[in-house]
Amino acid sequence: MNRLLRTVFLTLVGLFIVAPLIVILVASVSTDEVLSGLPSGFTTRWLSDALANDQFQVGFAYSIRVAAIATAWAVVLGTSAAYAIHRFDVPGKSLLRAVFIAPLSLPRVVAGFCFFVLYASLVPAAYGTVGGVAFAHVLLLLPFVVSLVGAGLANLDPELEEAARDLGATPWQAFLRVTLPRIRVSMIIAAVFGFLTSFDEVDLSVFLMPADTTTLPVAIFLRLQQNQDPVTSAVSSLMIVGSLALTGLVALAARRAGLFATRKERM
Template sequence: MTALVKALRWAWITACAVFITAPLLIVLVASVSTDHVLTGWPSGFTLEWIRTALSYEPFQVGFLYSIEVAALATVIALALGVPAAYAIARLDLPGTGLLRSIFVAPLSLPRVVTGFSFFVLYVSLMPTAYGTVGGVALAHVLLLLPFVISVVGSGLAGLDPQLEAAARDLGATPWRAFRQVTLPQIRLSLVIAAVFGFLTSFDEVDTSVFLMPAGTTTLPVAIFLRLEQNQDPTTSAVSSLMIAGSLLLAGLTAVALRRSGLFGTGRNEQKEQA
C-alpha cells in the first residue's frame, strides 16, 4: 500500500508539472519556429523572431519602463509590508484580524477593476500621476502588499519573540532590537518577497494597461498592444525571453542565498536550540 501511495503521489506531481510547464514549452517552441502559426511540430527553427523582438523599439522602451516600475513598486511594498507584517504578527493591537483582512482584500479584487479604479482616481484627482513611473508603481504596490505581508509574516511566525524581548531587557531600543535581532533572521523571507514582488510587478498587464498612454508602456502592455496589430511569433519570442529572464533571476537568487548560507539558517538555529 505504501508503494502504491508513493507511486500515485509521484504521478500526481508529474501531471501537475506537465500541466504547468506545457504552455511555457509551447511558447518557447513557437518563438524559434519558422512557421508563422504553430499547428504542430515546427517545420524548421530560426532565431529571426528573437532578433526582431530584441530590435523592436516599443519592447526596448517597455523593458526599461517595466524595470523602473517594478523596482520602485517592490521597494515601496517592502517598506510598507514589513512593518505591517510585524504589527500583525507581534503587536497585540485591537483589530489585528481586520487589518489582516484589509491587506489581503486586493487579492479578491479583479486586477482589471483595480486598474480602472486607479485610472478614475488619477484622471479626476491626480492627473499628473497618469502614465508616470510613480503612478503605475503605486497601483502595483496595492497588488504586491498581500504577498509581501504573507511571506514576511510566515518568516516572523517561525521566530521566537523572546529573543527580541531579551534584547530589549538588555537595554536595546525597540528599533535596535528589531534591526539587530529580528531582521537578520527574516532575511530569507525578505529576499523571497522582493524577488516575487519584482517579477509580479514586471509581468503585470491587467492593471497597467489602464494607467499609461500608448506611447509609454511597460513591456507586458507593449506585447498586448502588438498582439492587437500583428499575430506573428515575435510576441512568442519576447515572452520566451521574459520566461528565461525570470528563471535566470530566480536561479541566481537561489544560488546567492545558498552561498550566503541563508537556506540553512533555520535548520542550523533549530539544531543549536535543541
C-alpha cells in the same frame, strides 16, 4: 501502487503547468510563422527582431523602473505592517490583516479602472508616469509581502527581542540586529516575487498609461491585438527565461550566503 499513482499524478500536473511555456519557447525559435505542429526548422530571427524592437525596448526599461519602485515600497510598507500586526497589541488585528489581504480578491481590471478614475479626477499628472503606475502596483504586492514576512515573524520567538532590550538595546536596534537577520529570507522571497509580479502585470497597468509609453507586458498585449506573429512569442520566451534565471540566481546567492541553511548546518 500508491507511490506510482502519486508520481503519475504529479507528473501530469507538472506537464499541464509547463506545456504552454514549452509551446511558447518552441514557437519563438521555429522557422514557421504559425506553429501548428512540430517545427520544420529552427532560427534565432524572431529573437533578434524582438530584441531590436523599439517598443519592446522602451517597455522593458519602463517595466524595470516600475517594478523596482513598487517592490521597494511594498517591502518597506509590508514589512512594517506585518511587524506591527505580529508584535504589537493592535486593535482589530484580525480585521487589519484581512484588509491587507483583501486586494487578492479584487479583480485587477476593477483595480485598474478605479486607479484610472482616481488619477483622472484628482491627480491627472500621475497618469502614465512611473510613480503613478508603481503606486498602483504596490496595492497588488502588499498582500504577498505581508503574508510572507508575517510567516517569518510567526516562526520567530519574540523573547529574543525582549532579551536584546533587557541587555540595553533600543527597539530599533533590537529589530535591526535580532529580528531583521532572521526574517531576511522571507523578505528576499517577497521582494523577488513582488518584482516579478509587478513586472508581469497587464490588467491593471493597461488602464494607467498611454499607448505610446507602456510596460513590456502591455506592449505585448497591444501587439497581440494587431498582429499575432512569432516576434511576440520570442519576447514572451525571453520574459520566461529571464524570470526563471532571476529566481534561480537569487536562490543560489541566498543559499551561498547561508540564508537557507538549517539550524544543524549553522551550528
